Amino acid sequence: MKRRFYRLAAESAESLRIAVSTMASHRLRSALTTLGIVIGVMTVIAIIAIIQGLNQGFEASVANFGTHTLHVQKWPWIMGPDNWWTFRNRKPVGPAEVRAVQRESTLALAVAPQVFSRVEVTRGDREFSGALLDGTNEQYLLTGGGIIRAGRFLLETDVDMSRPSAVLGADVADQLFPGFDPEAIPGRRIHVAGRPFTVVGVLERRGRFLGMALDNNVHVPYSTFQAIFGSKRSISISVLAPPGRIADLEDELTPILRRARQVPPEKEDDFSLNRGEQLLKLYQGLTGALYGVAVGVGLITLIVGGIGIMNIMLVSVHERTREIGVRRAMGARRRTILMQFMLESAVVSAIGGAIGTALGLAVAKVVSLVSPLAAAVTPSAVVLGLGFSAAVGLLFGSWPAWRAANLDPVEALRYE
Amino acid sequence: MSALLIEVQDLRRVYTVGGEEVRALDGVSFDIRRGEWVAVVGQSGSGKSTLMNILGCLDTPSGGSYRINGSDVSGLGDDELADLRNKEIGFVFQTFQLLPRSTALANVELPLVYRGLPRWERRQRAEQALDAVGLSNRKHHRPNELSGGQRQRVAVARALVGEPSLLLADEPTGNLDSATGEDIMRLFSELNARGHTIVLVTHEPRLAARCPRAIRLSDGKVVAEGAGRDVASLGAVEARA
Numbered sequence: 235m236k237r238r239f240y241r242l243a244a245e246s247a248e249s250l251r252i253a254v255s256t257m258a259s260h261r262l263r264s265a266l267t268t269l270g271i272v273i274g275v276m277t278v279i280a281i282i283a284i285i286q287g288l289n290q291g292f293e294a295s296v297a298n299f300g301t302h303t304l305h306v307q308k309w310p311w312i313m314g315p316d317n318w319w320t321f322r323n324r325k326p327v328g329p330a331e332v333r334a335v336q337r338e339s340t341l342a343l344a345v346a347p348q349v350f351s352r353v354e355v356t357r358g359d360r361e362f363s364g365a366l367l368d369g370t371n372e373q374y375l376l377t378g379g380g381i382i383r384a385g386r387f388l389l390e391t392d393v394d395m396s397r398p399s400a401v402l403g404a405d406v407a408d409q410l411f412p413g414f415d416p417e418a419i420p421g422r423r424i425h426v427a428g429r430p431f432t433v434v435g436v437l438e439r440r441g442r443f444l445g446m447a448l449d450n451n452v453h454v455p456y457s458t459f460q461a462i463f464g465s466k467r468s469i470s471i472s473v474l475a476p477p478g479r480i481a482d483l484e485d486e487l488t489p490i491l492r493r494a495r496q497v498p499p500e501k502e503d504d505f506s507l508n509r510g511e512q513l514l515k516l517y518q519g520l521t522g523a524l525y526g527v528a529v530g531v532g533l534i535t536l537i538v539g540g541i542g543i544m545n546i547m548l549v550s551v552h553e554r555t556r557e558i559g560v561r562r563a564m565g566a567r568r569r570t571i572l573m574q575f576m577l578e579s580a581v582v583s584a585i586g587g588a589i590g591t592a593l594g595l596a597v598a599k600v601v602s603l604v605s606p607l608a609a610a611v612t613p614s615a616v617v618l619g620l621g622f623s624a625a626v627g628l629l630f631g632s633w634p635a636w637r638a639a640n641l642d643p644v645e646a647l648r649y650e
Numbered sequence: 651m652s653a654l655l656i657e658v659q660d661l662r663r664v665y666t667v668g669g670e671e672v673r674a675l676d677g678v679s680f681d682i683r684r685g686e687w688v689a690v691v692g693q694s695g696s697g698k699s700t701l702m703n704i705l706g707c708l709d710t711p712s713g714g715s716y717r718i719n720g721s722d723v724s725g726l727g728d729d730e731l732a733d734l735r736n737k738e739i740g741f742v743f744q745t746f747q748l749l750p751r752s753t754a755l756a757n758v759e760l761p762l763v764y765r766g767l768p769r770w771e772r773r774q775r776a777e778q779a780l781d782a783v784g785l786s787n788r789k790h791h792r793p794n795e796l797s798g799g800q801r802q803r804v805a806v807a808r809a810l811v812g813e814p815s816l817l818l819a820d821e822p823t824g825n826l827d828s829a830t831g832e833d834i835m836r837l838f839s840e841l842n843a844r845g846h847t848i849v850l851v852t853h854e855p856r857l858a859a860r861c862p863r864a865i866r867l868s869d870g871k872v873v874a875e876g877a878g879r880d881v882a883s884l885g886a887v888e889a890r891a
Contacts (some may be wrong), residue, residue, distance in 0.1 A: 243768025248763050255751050560747045563708060564735020564808075567729045567765035643708045647747065 245570055246577065253578035256550065257585075267546040268586030270539025271626065274390055275587045275619045278532030279594025282615045284601060285521050285528070287428060287608035292517055294511040295441070303378045303509065304483055306331065306471035306491065310506035312516050324504045325495070326468030331505075334494035335471060341483045342460050344376035344474040347456050349467045353427040355452055357410040366451045367426060369459025380448075385420030385435030386435035387454055392434075396457040400424065400431040404439040405449040426452060480509060536622060539586070540630035547579050547634035558638050559646030572639035579631020580624045587623025655815055655847050656682035656705065657720060662713035663700050663870075674700040676870035679715070682849065687842040689850045689858035689878055692867035699820075701867065702851045706818050707735045711890075721813045736764050740809025744821035746801045748793040754780060754804045755789045761812040772838065779807040783837065799830035805835060810846075817841065817848045835860055855882035 257264040305311075308324050332347045339345070349369040355362045368374075371393045375382070383404070392399045402410070402419070411419050416436045424431055431454065440448040475483035484507050491505055551558070558571055566574075595616075598609035663675040674697045682688055692698040703709035704716055707723055710731070716723045719738055726734065741747075748757045758776040767775070780786055783803040793801055801821060809817055819838065823831030835857065843850055850861060858864040859882035866874040866881050874881045881885075 237766040239766075240768050241764070243761045244766060244769070244772070247769075248760075252751075259751060329782065479844070556747065558751055560749065561760070561764075563735060563739075563741050563747075564761045565707070565732050567732040567764075567810075569729075570732075570764065644703050647708075 249574040249577040253581045263373045270542045271586030272590040274535030274591025276594040281528035283598035283609045287610040291608045303473045304473045305508040308468040316600040338490045343472045344373040346374040346377045346472045348470045357424045362409040368453045369456040372621040377474045381438040383436045383438045384416035387570040393455040399434045401435040401453040403449040403451040441532045444521045540626040544630040551634045551638040555649040562643035568639040572635045575635035575638045576631045580627035583627025591619035655684045657717040659680040660714035664712045687848045689864040690860035691858040696867040707731045707797040738815045740814040742822045744824040746805045758808045779811040783807045820851045830865045858882040
């Protein structure tokens with residue numbers, strides 16, 4: 235038993251030594267041989283790092299957007315191309331539904347209606363066109379809408395009394411009050427869609443979500459919005475669920491909304507309950523497909539690289555026929571020769587894989603430095619790169635190794 | 651332990667070349683005792699290479715039997731043959747057959763690698779074997795840094811290191827000039843004097859004459875057997891005729 239272990243250890247060490255010295259004595263050939271593996275592994279590692287980086291970034295922004303919030307809306311966030319007309323024909327979500335949810339839901343921690351319009355906001359001769367006017371209530375911040383930087387958010391009395399109060403997103407505040415200390419902005423007057431408003435607060439910068447700017451909003455009381463634009467627009471109701479109970483909230487809201495909208499029992503829901511998680515799933519589906527393509531491309535490159543390895547191993551076996559004969563004469567079994575050449579092939583390939591992994595991570599790093607794409611290096615990607623390349627070496631080295639192992643020792647020794 | 655190291659009985663080896671049967675060995679019988687130095691001599695095509703391959707457990711006979719150190723070789727599988735070569739046979743080849751990218755020491759260690767000895771023991775025994783052939787100052791040289799005679803000495807050290815029961819030399823002086831060849835023959839003579847059993851396969855009667863005993867092969871049969879000098883001169887006569 236001990237002998238067998240020593241023998242295995244000694245043979246492996248010998249094989250490794252031979253593999254390394256063969257590579258060292260054929261540097262150019264080894265480099266060219268492993269190039270396919272290097273490129274394959276590099277591509278896969280770089281793409282995986284970038285995709286994982288994107289996913290992490292996206293998850294963070296979805297979390298920022300509110301993971302515990304349901305959005306009751308006329309339109310679903312995700313729909314096929316065929317049923318647009320069905321959604322178009324739904325009746326708008328109106329104040330009756332808002333009242334029904336506020337009155338009947340026991341789970342909802344906060345309920346914020348939202349109505350939107352694109353407007354122009356001005357202060358003297360400074361203007362911000364294309365601001366997103368958001369008619370909402372005092373509970374909006376709770377449903378995942380940001381943090382107050384200066385002043386205050388809307389109050390219940392602002393809504394009850396339809397006051398002309400406005401809370402500005404960071405971009406709007408910067409544009410209308412350049413160089414101002416945020417604390418100095420509340421109390422100043424602006425014009426929204428030509429009507430005078432008083433700024434009561436400024437929000438912290440929120441960044442972008444799915445390429446959508448979140449800092450160009452102007453929040454005003456929902457009642458004030460309706461006084462200006464009427465109440466025909468469909469409302470989006472943001473409802474905050476207790477942590478982990480968003481599915482329960484969905485179950486509770488569905489019958490409440492069906493009653494409020496008088497949907498006959500046999501008809502389907504004529505409203506949508508949207509949530510950030512759906513977008514995350516959609517997004518992960520998309521990047522999953524990208525992942526698949528990347529891994530597919532990488533696998534093809536690895537196969538091409540593997541064929542290169544197989545080719546060079548066949549040449550190597552041919553060149554070293556006499557060495558194989560000598561080893562067999564000295565007492566190497568077929569299995570020993572097989573192992574030696576497979577190990578050599580795996581080592582060559584794994585070194586290529588290691589170089590490819592390093593280059594792939596470097597590429598991902600460079601991409602994350604020069605572009606907004608983030609790159610995340612996970613240990614699993616590194617293990618994957620090394621493991622795959624070694625496996626390719628074993629797989630494609632097996633046939634040349636098998637040929638080496640099955641050489642007739644007499645013929646091999648005589649080979650010129 | 652029997653005094654007989656090698657027992658060859660009615661040994662046959664038939665090849666089929668292009669549909670035609672070639673009897674490379676056609677009923678060869680002889681014994682070799684421990685400690686003997688025997689030349690197998692014959693012209694090319696006489697079957698001496700085939701005999702050497704079978705004696706070295708590189709090939710198996712088609713008929714008859716071959717026993718070395720008590721084990722019957724016929725009917726052994728490939729792994730068992732490999733183990734037998736490792737344990738019982740030390741090869742010395744005409745073309746040295748050293749691994750070009752390994753040092754003298756690593757070359758000599760090779761049979762011990764396949765025997766599964768730990769590194770320190772391999773190292774120690776390989777150094778001793780190199781000492782024994784007078785190359786202790788060339789341990790870390792690669793074959794291309796050694797002269798032909800030195801290379802053959804490394805090969806002899808490699809053949810000896812595993813303490814095999816048989817030293818099997820195939821034209822060991824064939825690639826050496828006559829002075830160096832003489833050195834190697836003297837080395838064999840010393841080794842024989844120290845008790846090593848040696849079989850020397852050659853086509854040169856001159857070398858066979860140096861061996862205490864010789865077996866002459868022709869057309870796959872033993873045609874003469876006796877003291878090296880006698881068998882060699884017979885060959886000389888045969889060659890003249």
